[in-house]
Amino acid sequence: MSGKKIAIIGGGNLGSAIAKGLLKSGFSKAAEITVTKRNTATLKDLKDQGVQVESDNAKAISQADVVVVALKPYNVKEVLSELRASFDAKKQILISVVTGVFLDDLEKITLPGLPIFRAMPNTAIAIQESITCICGRNASEEQHQYVQKMFDQLGVSVNIDEKLMDAATVLGACGIAYALRFIRASIQGGIEIGFDARTANLIVAQTVKGAAELLIKEKRHPEEEIDKVTTPKGCTIAGLNEMEHQGFSSSLIKGITASMDKIIKG
């Protein structure tokens, strides 16, 4: 239990997922979390669990020890610059999960010297299975440890250099969508070869989970595991090679670089 009051500014997809993850993990009590949104009606689920929902950002920030900003990138400057007076650089830390807004910009919009972190999680944070890349400035060792502990409760966290934050956005945050699209395509294939959608979904999702666990728990390289599956002249290699002839790996790599270009060039 952290004991700190956390204000999440912007209770959309990610802001709400963070609140749910903090609750489920036991890192925060419901009464320690405030989630803000202009129209709080859609936050009923969180409110029913005892989370404070609020449309007044200034009030939420001034009562918080930790401010998590989960606004859309184009809203950040406008919203935060009006809230400058609510921050306290001596007592608070700011954690931004916003894509493409630098530590430099965040410090200019808020207060000089305010301990500021950028964290890039993905939506699996709602079930404590996110990968979250973190970087920060102006923070003490204790504050760094707090932020890392917070995101470790919500999955796995890794400290990175800020210059890799856009790449982290693509690989981890966008990555969950790429993985889900792989799963959806596999389900469609599974239906074509005879399964009903529900059974295909279960088989594919558990297969992907197993593949990921082999890499995470056993620290194996994917190709080492693939070699164990590909019987000579067998059906796996026939399928894999056809996928590669159709551009499977190439399309993924091109998709990843297209996402990166979109962040960099807008």
Ligand SMILES: NC(=O)C1=CN([C@@H]2O[C@H](COP(=O)(O)OP(=O)(O)OC[C@H]3O[C@@H](n4cnc5c(N)ncnc54)[C@H](O)[C@@H]3O)[C@@H](O)[C@H]2O)C=CC1
């Ligand atoms: N959705 C995702 O998977 C990820 C999103 N991000 C980043 O997180 C941020 C939020 O993304 P989403 O949650 O997907 O967007 P979203 O649009 O679902 O959430 C933003 C929320 O901010 C609220 N909002 C707008 N103006 C406000 C104001 N003045 N005061 C309080 N709330 C206000 C909106 O009503 C909305 O609910 C973005 O910057 C995005 O780049 C980062 C990693 C993953």
Ligand SMILES: O=C(O)[C@@H]1CCC=N1
């Ligand atoms: O698509 C987006 O722009 C956001 C950033 C990472 C995930 N969703």
